[in-house]
Amino acid sequence: MTVTILLFANHRELANAASVELELSADANVREAVDRLRSLPGLACLPAEPTVAVNREYASLERDLNPGDEIALIPAVAGG
C-alpha cells in the first residue's frame, strides 16, 4: 500500500522534502514506516521513538496503517 508521510521543521529541512510517499506491505504499522524513513538521505538521525500522528491525531508507533493514511512526524513542539 502507499502512504504519505509529512515532514515538518528540522525534519523537513534534513530531508529537503515536505512529504514522502512510501510503498509498504499491506500489514505495515507506523513503526515500519518510520524505520523506512531512516534509509532516506538526511533522516538517519530520526529518534528511536519519534512522536507521530496518523490522519491528524497523535498515534502509537504500533498503530496499523491503511492505504492512503496521512502519517506525520512530529518534532518537539514549540508553540506559545
Next chain:
Amino acid sequence: MSPAVDAGGARVIGRMSEDPIRLDDLLGAGSSADGAVTVFVGRVRDQNRGRPVVRLHYEAYGKMAERELAAILEETVGRWTLSHLEAVHRTGTLELGELSVAIVVAAPHRATAYEASRHVIEEIKRRLPIWKREEYADGEVEWVGPAPSEA
C-alpha cells in the same frame, strides 16, 4: 478560521492565524453576566537562553493544529464553567514584540477564568503541532524545542 461552536453553553473559538493578532477584536468576550475576563498573550522575546533574537517563524501542521486546538478548548469548557473561550495562535514570520498567542476567557468568576486560561496555554505548549525557527542577531537560524524549564 474554525467556526464558533456551542459546548455546554460556552462560545468556543480556536484558530491559527497568519495575520497579526488584534487584541481589540478579542476584548468584547462574554456578557454582563461575566464578572471576570482574562486575557493572556504570548509575545516574541528579544533573547532565548541569552542569545539575541531578531525575529522568528512559526511553522504549523495546519489541519492538525486546528483540530488539536479545538480539542484543547472543548476539554477546557468541559472542565470549567465558562461563557467564552477563545484562543488564537500565529503562524508565519513574527517580529520582536508581536503577539504569538492570545487566550481570552470570560466567566462568572475570576478563579475559573484564570485556571482555564492557564490550562489552555500549557496544553498548547504540550500538544499543538507547531514549530519555531528563531533568527539570531548573528544571522544564524535554528529550530528550537521547548525551554528546559517548560519541557
